Amino acid sequence: MMQCPLKSKRWERRKEARPQELLAAALDLFVERGFAATRLDDVAARAGVSKGTLYLYFANKEELFKAVIRENMLPALDEAEDIVKQHKGDSASLFEEIMLGWWERIGLTKVSGISKLIMAESGNFPEVARFYYEEVTSRVHGMIVSMLEHGIARGEFRPIDTKEAMRVVVAPMVMLMMWNQSFGACSMEPISPQSYLRTYLDIVLHGLLREPAVSSSPRK
Amino acid sequence: MMQCPLKSKRWERRKEARPQELLAAALDLFVERGFAATRLDDVAARAGVSKGTLYLYFANKEELFKAVIRENMLPALDEAEDIVKQHKGDSASLFEEIMLGWWERIGLTKVSGISKLIMAESGNFPEVARFYYEEVTSRVHGMIVSMLEHGIARGEFRPIDTKEAMRVVVAPMVMLMMWNQSFGACSMEPISPQSYLRTYLDIVLHGLLREPAVSSSPRK
C-alpha cells in the first residue's frame, strides 16, 4: 500500500532515541486521557512508530507507565531532597524554595498530570498505585515531614503533629496541579499559579510560624 | 426472596423504588471503579434488575452518572448554603461548622468518592465535568468565598485574596476525601480524619485569623 519513495524512512533505525520519544508520547497521552483510556496504538502513532515497536522497548502498558514516572518524577525528586539536606537558612525560606521549585519543575510541565492520573486509577490498577506510592509519594512525604520537624526543632514553627500537617500543607500544592489538569484543562476557571502560590504561602506559613509577623505582608 | 402475602403492594413500591436502587448501585460502583471502568452490567446486577431495565430510566451511562450526582451531592449542598446564610456567630466557628459538617455529610460516605472520580475522568468526559462544575463545584466555591469575605468584613480574618484563599483552604478537605478513596483504599497510609481535621483547622484558622491567639492551642 502506498508505494512512495519516502518509504525508506520506515526502516530508519533510531534505537537511541526511541525510548525517549515513546516516553514523551506516553506522558502526553497518559496525562491527557488517563491510564486505562490511553491506547498504545496512539502512543506509538504519536511517537511515529508502529504499535509493535513499542513492545521492543517496554514489556507492557504498566511497564511503560512505570518508565514514564521514573523518567519524569525521580530526577526532580532527587534534586528536591538534595536542597533540603543542604539547606542552611531559616525554615520558612526552605519551605518556600521547595514549593516554588516543585511548581517550576513539576507543576508547570505535563508531569503534573501524573498525580491526578494515579489518584484516578489507583482503584483499578493497584500495582501501579503501589509503585507510585513507594517510588514517589512516600519520598515526598518524608521530605516535607523532615522540613517541618526541622522548623519545629529550631523553634521557628509552632509545635504541631508533623505527619498530619504535612498532609495539610501538601494538599493545596497537589490540588493546584490536579485542578489545572482536570477542570482547568476544560477551561473551567483555571487557577493562576502566581497569585495562588502567593496566597498559599501566606496562609500556610502564617499558620505554621511561631511569629506570624514575619510573613504578615505577602512577599514579592 | 422474602415471600410475603402483600406481594402486589411490594411490587408497586418496587416500581417507584427502581431508580433509587439503580442510583445507589451506580454510586457504589462508580466510586469504586471510576466512570469508564464501571460496567452497566454490574450496576444492573447490583440493583437486582436486568441491563435493559437500566435503559428505561437513564438514557445512557452519562445520564446515569449525572443523576447520581444530583441525587447525592445537591441536598447536602443546599443544607450547607442554608447554614452559611443563617449563621450569626463568629467566622471561625462557622468555618469549623461547615468543614466538619462537610466531613460528616459527604466525607464519611461513599459520596466523597465522586470528587476523585470527576477529577479523574474530566479529560475523557468533558460534558460530565462541565455538569459537575456548574452544579456542584461553583456553588461550593461561592459559599466558601462568601464565608471568607464575611470574616474579613467583620475584621476577624486578615485581608487576603478570597478567591485564591478559598482554593487553598478547600484543597485539604478535597484531598482528605480523595486520598482515602485512592491510596487509602489500597491500605497505603490511610488518613485518620480526626487528627487530620484538627490539624487542618489549627493551621488554616491560624493562617486566616487576625488574632491567632484564639486557636493557638488545638481544641479537644
Add this chain to the structure above:
Amino acid sequence: MMQCPLKSKRWERRKEARPQELLAAALDLFVERGFAATRLDDVAARAGVSKGTLYLYFANKEELFKAVIRENMLPALDEAEDIVKQHKGDSASLFEEIMLGWWERIGLTKVSGISKLIMAESGNFPEVARFYYEEVTSRVHGMIVSMLEHGIARGEFRPIDTKEAMRVVVAPMVMLMMWNQSFGACSMEPISPQSYLRTYLDIVLHGLLREPAVSSSPRK
C-alpha cells in the same frame, strides 16, 4: 453493510439452541485446525452468531473446549463402561464389541479428531491436557485394563502385563482415528476402517488368546 429486510434475523433469540450450535461449530473447527489455530471468530461465524455471543455461553476458549469434550466424549464413554460391566459372554467377543462400538460411536464421527488435537496441543495447554486425561483417557484405560484382567482371570487370555498390554492394544485404535484426521484428511493413503479393523482384531486377539485357534481364520 448489507442493508436487507432480513436483518431482523439478527435479533432472533435462540437461547435454547445456541450452545449446541456453538459446540457443533467448535468441534468442527477444533478438529480441523487444532486448539490454538482455531479462531473464536470463525467458531461464532460458523454457528451463525457474532463473536460476542460466544462469550455469553462460554467463559473463554478453554471452557468452550472442555464443553466440547464433555458434550461429545462422555456419553459414549458412559455407554461403553456399561457394556463392559454388564457383559456375560467370552472376553474376545467383549473386546470386539467394545472396539467396533468405539469405532461406530467415535471413530466415524468428527469426535475422533479430538485425540489428535489433545496429543498435539498438550504441551502448550497443559490444563486442557490434564482435563482430558482425567475425564477421558484414564477412564478408557481403566475400562480396557479391566477387560484384559477379566479375560485372564477366566483363562481366556494369556497372562500378561495388563497395563502395558492395554496401551499396546489401544494404540492401533487411536492411530486409526488420528491418521484419518491428519494424513488421511489430506488424502494421503487414508485407512479403510473395515479391513484395518478386521486385521487389527485378528492380530491382537491372536496375540492375546491362550488358544489362538479360535480366531485363526479372519472373520467375515
Add this chain to the structure above:
Amino acid sequence: MMQCPLKSKRWERRKEARPQELLAAALDLFVERGFAATRLDDVAARAGVSKGTLYLYFANKEELFKAVIRENMLPALDEAEDIVKQHKGDSASLFEEIMLGWWERIGLTKVSGISKLIMAESGNFPEVARFYYEEVTSRVHGMIVSMLEHGIARGEFRPIDTKEAMRVVVAPMVMLMMWNQSFGACSMEPISPQSYLRTYLDIVLHGLLREPAVSSSPRK
C-alpha cells in the same frame, strides 16, 4: 565465549556450523512446543544468533522445519532400510531388531517428537504434511510391509493383509513415541519403554507368527 587464539579458524568452522546449530535449536523447540507455537525468535536465540541470520539459511519457517526432518529422520531411515535388505535370519528376529533399533535411534531422542508434531499440525500446514509423508512415512511403511511379506513368504508369519497389518503393528510404536511427548511430558502416567516394548513384541509376534510357541514366554 571461549576466547581462543585460533579465532579465525573458529570462525570458519562456525560459519559452516551455523545451520547445524540452528537445526538443533529448531528441533528442540519444534518438538517442545509444536510448529505453530515455536517462535523463530527463540530458535535464533537458542542457536546464539540473531533472528535475521536465520533467514540467511532458511527461506521461512516451513523450510526450516523440512530441513529439521531431513537432518534428523533420513539417516536413521537409511540405516534401517539397509538392515532389512541385508538380513539373513528369521523374520521375528528382524522384526525385533528393527523395532528396538527404531526405539534406540529415534524413540529415545528428541526426534521422536516429530511424529506427534506432524500429526498435530498436518491440518494447518498441508505442505509440511505432504513432505513428511513422502520423505518419511511412505518409506517406513514400505519397509515394514516388505518385512511382513518376507516373513509370510518364508512361512514364518500367518498369511494376512500386509498393508493393514503394517499399520496395526506400527501403531504401538508411534503411540509410544507420541505419548511420552504429550501426556508423559506433563508427567501423566508416562510409559516405561522397557516393559512396554517387551509386551508389544510379545503380543504382536504372538499375533503374527504361525507357531506362537516361539515367543510364548517373554524374552529378557
Add this chain to the structure above:
DNA sequence: GATGAATGAGGGTTCATTCAT
C-alpha cells in the same frame, strides 16, 4: 414495564518477516 440475547467495534499483545546498516 421488563427482559436478556445479540451485536461489533476496539484494545492489548504476539510474532513471522523485512531490510537498512
Add this chain to the structure above:
DNA sequence: TATGAATGAACCCTCATTCAT
C-alpha cells in the same frame, strides 16, 4: 555474512447499546 529495529496483521476478550419478546 550478520544484525536487530521495525512492521502490521491477527487473535482473544470486553462492554455499551439495541430491540424482539
